[in-house]
Amino acid sequence: MSHAPQSLRPPRTAGVDLAPAVCRAVQRCIDPRCGAEYPIADTLVSCRVCGELLDVAYTWPVSFGKSFEFMAGRGLPSAPLAADRSGVWKFRELLPFFGGVQNIVTIGEGRTILQRADLLAAHLGFEPGRLHLQYEGMNPSGSFKDNGMAAACTHARMVGATVCACASTGNTSAAMAIYASHCGIKAVILIGDGKIAYGKLSQALDYGALTLQVAGDFDACLAKVRLIAEKVPSAGVYLMNSVNPFRLEGQKTVMYRVLEGLQFEVPDWIVVPGGNLGNCSAFGKAFMELLSLGIVNKVPRLAVINAAGASTLDRMYNGLGVRWNGGRYFGDGGKQRVESEYARMDAHNERAGTIASAIEINRPVNLAKALRALEVMRGDGADAGEGVVRSVDDDTIRHYKALVGKYGFGCEPASGASVAGAHMLRQEGLIKPGQTVACVLTGHSLKDPDVTVGYHTGLDTKSNKQPLPTTKPPGEFANPPVKVADDLEAILKAMGVETRGLDLKSIGG
Numbered sequence: 001m002s003h004a005p006q007s008l009r010p011p012r013t014a015g016v017d018l019a020p021a022v023c024r025a026v027q028r029c030i031d032p033r034c035g036a037e038y039p040i041a042d043t044l045v046s047c048r049v050c051g052e053l054l055d056v057a058y059t060w061p062v063s064f065g066k067s068f069e070f071m072a073g074r075g076l077p078s079a080p081l082a083a084d085r086s087g088v089w090k091f092r093e094l095l096p097f098f099g100g101v102q103n104i105v106t107i108g109e110g111r112t113i114l115q116r117a118d119l120l121a122a123h124l125g126f127e128p129g130r131l132h133l134q135y136e137g138m139n140p141s142g143s144f145k146d147n148g149m150a151a152a153c154t155h156a157r158m159v160g161a162t163v164c165a166c167a168s169t170g171n172t173s174a175a176m177a178i179y180a181s182h183c184g185i186k187a188v189i190l191i192g193d194g195k196i197a198y199g200k201l202s203q204a205l206d207y208g209a210l211t212l213q214v215a216g217d218f219d220a221c222l223a224k225v226r227l228i229a230e231k232v233p234s235a236g237v238y239l240m241n242s243v244n245p246f247r248l249e250g251q252k253t254v255m256y257r258v259l260e261g262l263q264f265e266v267p268d269w270i271v272v273p274g275g276n277l278g279n280c281s282a283f284g285k286a287f288m289e290l291l292s293l294g295i296v297n298k299v300p301r302l303a304v305i306n307a308a309g310a311s312t313l314d315r316m317y318n319g320l321g322v323r324w325n326g327g328r329y330f331g332d333g334g335k336q337r338v339e340s341e342y343a344r345m346d347a348h349n350e351r352a353g354t355i356a357s358a359i360e361i362n363r364p365v366n367l368a369k370a371l372r373a374l375e376v377m378r379g380d381g382a383d384a385g386e387g388v389v390r391s392v393d394d395d396t397i398r399h400y401k402a403l404v405g406k407y408g409f410g411c412e413p414a415s416g417a418s419v420a421g422a423h424m425l426r427q428e429g430l431i432k433p434g435q436t437v438a439c440v441l442t443g444h445s446l447k448d449p450d451v452t453v454g455y456h457t458g459l460d461t462k463s464n465k466q467p468l469p470t471t472k473p474p475g476e477f478a479n480p481p482v483k484v485a486d487d488l489e490a491i492l493k494a495m496g497v498e499t500r501g502l503d504l505k506s507i508g509g
């Protein structure tokens with residue numbers, strides 16, 4: 001089944017227009033046996049023919065340049081065009097579904113940095129200049145989700161959506177709520193009761209979203225909201241979860257910015273936490289397209305890091321050996337193995353549980369796309385293989401999150417998993433000390449202060465009205481506050497300042 005594609009004319013930009021004349025853009029089923037295509041203007045969360053996920057697929061003209069030159073001059077705060085100031089839309093020729101710059105939604109997302117992390121590198125046994133942190137917590141709502149939401153909201157506005165909805169472990173809802181309020185679209189959020197960090201909940205409430213605390217977990221919320229979007233047309237819901245292929249278009253730009261931060265040198269490794277697996281899927285698509293356009297001639301190797309308490313991908317990939325196999329996954333028994341593993345999990349009532357609530361997910365909806373990304377992002381040269389998947393337990397997550405904080409960035413627990421994973425792979429010898437690694441820090445540390453305060457003080461942060469404990473908690477980098485009297489001498493002493501010989505009275509102490 002095939003529908004007439006919609007031709008999109010890429011926008012003229014403020015500077016020299018190096019964009020292609022016309023780019024064909026469609027939505028296409030990812031199962032190569034199906035490959036059904038739908039116009040960009042359709043609102044879909046799965047293929048109408050076979051129910052699989054959709055990609056936004058482009059046919060760039062042969063005249064498209066083999067470099068990132070098209071975005072030269074963009075990205076400056078002084079750029080007159082808002083799209084040029086966005087870290088997503090400055091790459092718009094690589095996500096040309098939007099029809100014209102007038103359609104673009106932006107609140108200044110993606111102005112994030114690839115930070116060279118030499119102190120952390122030294123601590124973890126990497127050579128100087130090799131370990132980098134892509135700090136997506138610097139986005140307007142404090143997580144990488146803003147990249148995707150800018151793209152999905154652009155599409156939502158193009159199709160005239162008036163209500164958007166998502167299930168979330170917190171960050172998707174915060175991002176959706178801020179964009180929806182910016183666009184004047186009603187936002188409805190489904191969150192698992194007690195499953196969301198307060199920093200994120202506070203955002204959804206503050207941005208005016210209708211927030212439904214469902215007596216279930218993320219997977220239950222996603223199943224319900226998907227059902228509403230697909231089967232209850234009268235609800236008029238535009239779904240903003242990462243089954244929405246336009247979300248992932250925006251998230252591709254995280255990889256473009258990593259390349260930009262490395263002066264367009266391709267790193268050896270990309271390490272990213274895995275939850276619903278939208279982010280790693282978007283990264284894989286970014287590199288598939290860059291390769292096919294000839295903008296890069298090699299790809300990094302992908303490492304997806306699960307929380308041990310939510311390690312579905314790890315089990316599927318390493319335990320059951322499920323692979324994309326050039327798309328044969330759907331017909332070679334791979335998908336059936338996934339389905340029977342889900343049935344086994346249900347039969348044993350196995351539910352995800354981790355301190356990294358952002359990635360507390362049983363059934364990652366983008367599993368197939370993630371397998372594709374793990375196949376595509378296989379590295380280069382003698383060290384090439386296939387992407388790798390690992391799991392890290394909660395204590396490890398806490399420890400590496402604290403390390404990221406100690407060396408000056410800070411991140412939320414799920415993001416700590418990427419650095420933990422990078423170190424694990426370094427210790428396994430898979431990552432070599434001289435290889436260039438970019439760990440994606442997906443969310444800001446202020447998203448989940450309870451975990452941070454709990455680590456540094458030993459406080460049970462579920463009831464944060466208690467006085468702080470006085471004993472030092474066990475974490476190696478625990479840095480509890482020191483209690484001190486309202487007294488100058490006591491304060492100076494606590495600071496390690498010698499007070500003998502000081503006339504504290506004369507200075508008002």
Ligand code: F0G
Pocket residue numbers: 143145167168169170171172173242273274275276277278279280358359412414415442443
């Ligand atoms: N890190 C953070 C901070 C997240 O919020 C998420 C996902 C991930 C990593 C995993 O990314 O799902 O693309 O594999 N959070 C979603 C949410 C599920 O609802 O906010 P993924």
